[in-house]
Amino acid sequence: MEILARLVFGFYAALIVSGALMAVVERGLVRSLVGLIATMFGVAGLYMLMAAPFVAFMQILIYVGGVSILIFFSIMLTKARPTGDEAKGRPLRKRFNALVTALAAGVVLASVILKFPIPSLETPRQVSGQQLGEGLLGPYLLPFELISVVLFVAMAAAVALAWQQWGKSK
């Protein structure tokens, strides 16, 4: 059982790593988006492996079903050309700077994680959907209501920003 869990973890981790690299390295935006979707599926699989099926399905519903469609719409709406600024060569120093910044953050945090490992449970905790619902309507009611306000404000602001006739309709 232990070996099976490691195998499944390795599969999802490989999916995440290859998807993330594809999302970052590919020049075409649609291919980048495909890499991001692979990463999202991998993360959903890891949630499933951590015995959190509700959050895993929410990940697929919100990220794969919602956010990726939004990003695809913004690719279509902006008519991104494959021969744009992205394809032009840039000085190697800039790539080096970006790489050093990302590696610095990664190496520092990884060394902290590896040096001071927190003792981990062998099997993940079991949380039922009922407990989640009681948490949402009990002690964590305020964040639950606030996220709905945030989503509403974001939607209204998106419509207000993108409305072409805003201010000139009079």
Add this chain to the structure above:
Amino acid sequence: MSALVLYQLVALFLLATGLYGFLWRRSLVAMLICLELMLNGAGLSIMAAAQLTPANAVLGQLGTLLVMGLAAAEATLVLAIVVVVTRRFKTSEMIAASELKG
């Protein structure tokens, strides 16, 4: 390595790749994609810390859901901003939008 460390390392990889892409890519949509990578890493890290330690597991799962909701709200707003920038500058790349007027 314990399971928690493995999950945290995967989340850290997502953070580092997202950061690199965010700094390197030029078009706004690609930067949004890299931002989503970083947010996925954050959610994975919160979830691993909640499910594999004796901490409050309900709080961790709800925190991951909160991160997802914020990511959806942020993607909506960024889509609107990208549309506005494209309409004004006729391109969705950062170089055009990074110049000040005057």
